[in-house]
Amino acid sequence: MPEIFVHKPDPKRSDPIIEEEDEDEIEIEIESHSLKHRRSRSVKTGGEGLVPPPSPPRTPPLADRAPPPPPLPESKGMTWDFFYSPMENEPAPSLEEEDEGRWEREREEMAKRAEVEAAEAAEKVEELPPQPPPPAAATKAVKKVKQVAPAEGKSVSNVSLLQIFNELDDCFLKASESAHEVSKMLEANRLHYHSNFADNRGHIDHSARLMRVITWNRSFKGLSNADDGTEDFDSEEHETHATVLDKMLAWEKKLYDEVKAGEQMKFEYQRKVNSLNKLNKRGANTESIEKTKAALSHLHTRYIVDMQALDSTVSEINRLRDELLYPKLVSLVDGMATMWENMQIHHEKQSKIATALKFLDISQSPKETSENHHVRTLQLMGVAREWKNQFGKLMTHQKEYINALNGWLKLNLVPIDNNIKEKVSSPQRPQNPPIQALLHAWNNNLTKLPDELARTAMFNFSAVMDTIVQYQVEEMKLRNRCEDTRKELARRTRQFEDWYNKYMQRKTPPDEMDPERAHEMDLIAAKRLAVEAVKNKLEDEEDAYRRQCVQVREKSLTTLKTRLPEVFRAMSDSSIACSEMYSNLRSISHPP
Structure with a gap:
């Protein structure tokens, strides 16, 4: 590499030596930093085939500088000297005469070193055994703690109203599921059409309609009725x-x-008999007497035929009563017994859950009544009223239904007088059919069923909920009033500040001896007093609003702590009574 000589005046020999030493130290630091930088890049990019440039060969020291100590090996001629030249006016050195063999050797050594380091890093990664992620273990540990904590015991101080209501709601859902079988038996979710209003044709001739049942040809069971395919009178099992x-x-x-037709015929027969007796007493001609006797014989024959048809109708009614209605009532008793047993379990659980309300702290309740809170309270009040109404309908309607069946059975067991003049054979009715004992016991037990306590508890709870709603309405009115007063205060304050600023800008410098100064001060004080009055009004309304909030919170919490457990205790007692009643009826309907 060519040597570069810079001719500069050098009055003192010691200064260049010190400067060269400083420059050498800087170049050593730069070179070491560059080597570290290149090595790190070679490790990162070793897999991509990129080889960083190696360090350039050392340059011999300057020939004309024998007296100074020899420079350090990395002082001159390095690659970074090409990029970071210490002299701006120096031309860039040429690399044409560089030792190519040494350059290639150092490049190969750097490439081999990078490959060895990459291989060692890969072996270390492969030797590491797979380990489960610690967050998953932590999550499992947390889940285990959550599962074990309730078994060890719950702190009553941590009970929340939301948790209690969720548990109560779950019990309601399970209790509702227990009534599905009874609802299915009674087809409670279907729209029923009473036979009196069938086909929307006003009066229905039931005798003509039932003739299809009486005169049904059993040989045509397989044929479908295109006109009235919805009526299948043969599938009694369904x-x-x-x-x-x-x-x-x-x-x-x-x-x-x-x-009714038989009674009219009997009346006509008696009239003809009286007419025949009168003819005999008057000694009428034989033709009139024979004609009257023939009419009497015809009426008697018609009456006997009608009475036989009537007896067939009575027999069919009794068959339906004993073979269809009674099994349906037995199934209903079994379903009601099972339903009330499950109801008893869920209502007892609700009663125990509701007792946790006494540990509820008022600090956990919301400070104010929000719109969402008020809407939910209205829904709870509506549900409480509907619960009371539906429970009352359940008790009232089953009493009315069983009472109606019991009254019908009494009339059904009364024999029909089908005598016109002489005894006409009539099928003997059993005096004690199985349905009689069941309906009699059912009706007596329902009249003695204690359901008033549950109705009263539900009514009291819904009434107290209505009171809470009224308290919340008053609270929300006070809150709206505070908002209006707060807006009015902001408007009055803004108006006063605007007026005061404009007034002070128009005003001349004050003169203490000016008589109008007192009037101006009074005007400012009056306007400021009006603002203070609105501010005091807002403070009073906010104080009333805070008192109302506290009252609503205390009233709501007290109601839930007293009325809600009372409702579920009453429902638990009522369900126990109903369960015992239907268990007794089950023993009657299934005699040993």
Whole structure:
């Protein structure tokens, strides 16, 4: 590499030596930094085939500088001297005469070193065994703690209203599921069409309609009725509780028409008998007497035929009663018994959950009533009212239904007088059918069922919820009033500041002896007093609002702590009574 000589005046020999030493130290630091930088780049890019440039060969020291000590090996002629020249006016050195063999050797050594380091790093990575990630283990540990903590015992101080309500809601959902079987039996989720209003044709001739049942040709079971395919009178195994009652109602209406026609025929027969007796007393001619006797014989024959048809109707009603209605009632008793057993379990659990409300701290409740909170309170009040109404309907309707069935059975067991003049054979009705004991016990137990306590508890809870809603409405009115007053205060303050600034700009420098100065001060004080009045009004309203918030919180919490456990205790007692009642009815419907 050519040597570069710079001719400069050098009055003192010691100064260049010191300067060269300083420059040598700087160049050594730069060169060492560059070597580290190149080595790190060679390791990072060794897999890509990129080889960094090696350090250039050393340059011999200057020939005309024998007296000074020899420079360090890295002082001159390095690669970084080409990029970072200490003299701006120096021309860039030429690399044409560089030792190519040495350059190639150093490049190969650097490449081999980079490959060895990359291989060692890869071996270290392969030797590391796979380890599970620690966050997953931490998560599992947390889950285990959560599962074990309830078993060891819960702190009553950590109970929250949301947690209690969620548990109560879960019990309600499970209790509702226990009633699905009974709802399915009674087809509670279907729209029922009463036979009196079928086909929307006003009056229905039940006798004509039931003739399709009585005169049904069994040989045409396989044929489909294109005109009325929805009615299948043969599939009694698929009859529901409602269809059995509807079918019995139709037969009862047919029986009513037949009994009415039989009574009219009996009245006509008695009238003809009286007419024949009068003819005999007057000694009428034989033709009139024979004609009257023939009419009497015809009426008697018609009456006997009608009574036989009536007896067939009665027999069919009794068959439906014993073979269809009674099994449906037995199934209903079993379903109600199971339902109330499950209801008892869930209501008892709710009663225990509600007792945790006494540990609820008022500090956990919200400070103020928000719109969302008010809407949820309205929903709770509506649900409480609907719960009370539906429970009342359940108790009232089952009493009315069983009472109606019991009254119908009493009339059904009364024999029909089908005598016109002489005894006409009639099928003997059993005096004690199985349905009689069941309906009699069912009706008596329902009249004694203690459900008023549960109704009263529900009514009290819904009434108190209505009171809480009214308190919340008052609180929200006070909050809106505070907002309006706060806006008015901001407007008054802004107006006063604007007026004061404009007034002070128009005002001349004050003169203490000016008589109008007192008037101006009074005007400013009056306007400031008006602003202070609004401010005091806002403070009073905010104080009233805070008191109302505290009252609503205390009233709500007190209500939940007292009324809610009371409701669930009453429901638990009522469900126990219903469960015991239907268990007794089950023993009657399934005698040993």
